Amino acid sequence: MGRMTGLAKRSLRLVVILALLAIILYPLAWLLGSSFKSQEEVLSNASVWPEHWTPGNYPQGWTHFKSAAVTFGRFFLNSTLVALLVVVGNAASCLLAAYAFARLRFRGRRMFFAIMIGTLLLPGHVLIVPQFILFKQLGLVGGEFPYLPLVVPHFLATEAFFVFLMVQFMRSIPRELDEAAKIDGCSPFGVFRNVILPLSRPALVTTAIFSFIWTWNDFFRQLVYVSETTKNTVPVALRAFIDSSGQVTVGPMFAMSVLSLVPVFLFFLAFQRMLVEGINTSGLKG
């Protein structure tokens, strides 16, 4: 009897979980389905499955900006370039800062660490206006390569979340390894190169993945700094879809929306475990 109720309980829980998942994932499935629906059907068919398959949405969306002589391929390249630069910048600069916070003793370390934690809670929106003015004064807004304002701060460890994540990670690396390297004659730089850098690979990978996804999805900053059509990143181009055509072409817009999510989704599939653990190491433990 007891075992039966146990089994019943477990099945019930599974049913609840699956039902919840169906609700949670419905918008995503609906987006995918709608990207294959005809214009009229998108707004009238709640079902995930299209009645009239319209794969033409994809080529149509891809070439939507042909008046500016660009395809969506260009926007994907632009977004990829920005995201990769941010990945490199975050990984390198945050690792250096984290090593200083986690392992080196120097005057003012506690104070700087507290400040760094403080910036973790600082909303980026507060800084956008003065940063924009700063970049404008430096002549870095617009022009041939309008992405510098999006990229440069990341080469200077401004993303405190990753500094914190790496500090947390480095605290789990046994200090004995540092000490052994020091006894072997390593300077702090040697310890960094021979011990911390190779052992921090998992934290670096987590940082890289999050950096890529967040930059890929980031709309606010890119909206501020990117204006020329040929320089558009994917999110800015998606939004320009609505503006550029008098009547909204919903099907092609959804088709490009689906494509815009594909890289994030692939990262999710490949690194799911690491993403989840990344949240945890930065989060609690303490």
Add this chain to the structure above:
Amino acid sequence: MALTTTQRPARHSVRVPQGSGRGVRREGRAGYVFLSPWLLGFGAFTLLPMLGSLVLSFTDYDILSDFSELHFIGLDNYRRMFTADPAFWHSVTVTVLFGIISVPLKLAAAFAVALLLNRGMRGVGFFRGLFYLPSLLGGSVALGFVWYSMFNRDGSFNQLLGLFGVHGPGWVNDPDWALGTLILLAVWQFGAPMVIFLAGLKQVPVELYEAASVDGAGAWRKFWSVTMPMMSPVIFFNLVLETIHGFQGFTGAFVISGGTGGPVDSTLMYTLYLYVKAFTDYEMGYASALAWVFLAAIGLLTVVLFSTGRFWVHYSDGGDE
């Protein structure tokens, strides 16, 4: 306090016997070398802009005029904000409403699903990943479109309601409901706090539940007497993070309202208003004042959260019980 309790005092390390004084000095210098990118970045992209915007908040600077002709207008921007700008108060109301409703709902959903998944059954990792997926995708422009279309007059949500004979309004176009759709979009992304809750639940010692069982506690009692107190630091951590992020639902509001905060300012999130003032109206001085009020509000909120936390957050390493 969750963030700072993780900062343990530096464990004293075994000094290298020879030349330790020189070693310390060298380590100090290395510290600054390694920290230099952060120091530079903090100075150039955080401190300087913050101070700069404080100065600008007392001017009527627009991006077009030259810095040499900065025109100081004293507290006019702040006075205007609080006394002569209904849109400001509107955006404050919208943002507070959004935060007060979406954060508790999101945390409740996250906690409930975490409890549901925390039963050591097969496939937990798989399910956890799927619940987490919206957190990765939800902030994108693409999902803004999805929300806009699903909650349109003819959208799928109304068709679903139609099955029950209910005629829904055009949710995103109705000033009474548009914010509700944004709240739903935020709650939908409960996966990130859920993952943190799940990890926290795994760290609650099994012995506590066993001891409670021996004492004759039922499931309900165990939840309130073991799970809740043990999880309170994690709840607090999530509360702080989500509250602060809760004020930043920019993308959804922007896409759903076409960048205006409409209909009738009903989705005019504070960050969206800031954006409009700065980059549509080019009132950089006024926008700077808006940013500083925002900063002060967030700071105040953080202080309030941390001071109330003292009364209900239970740290098991802080005392015996």
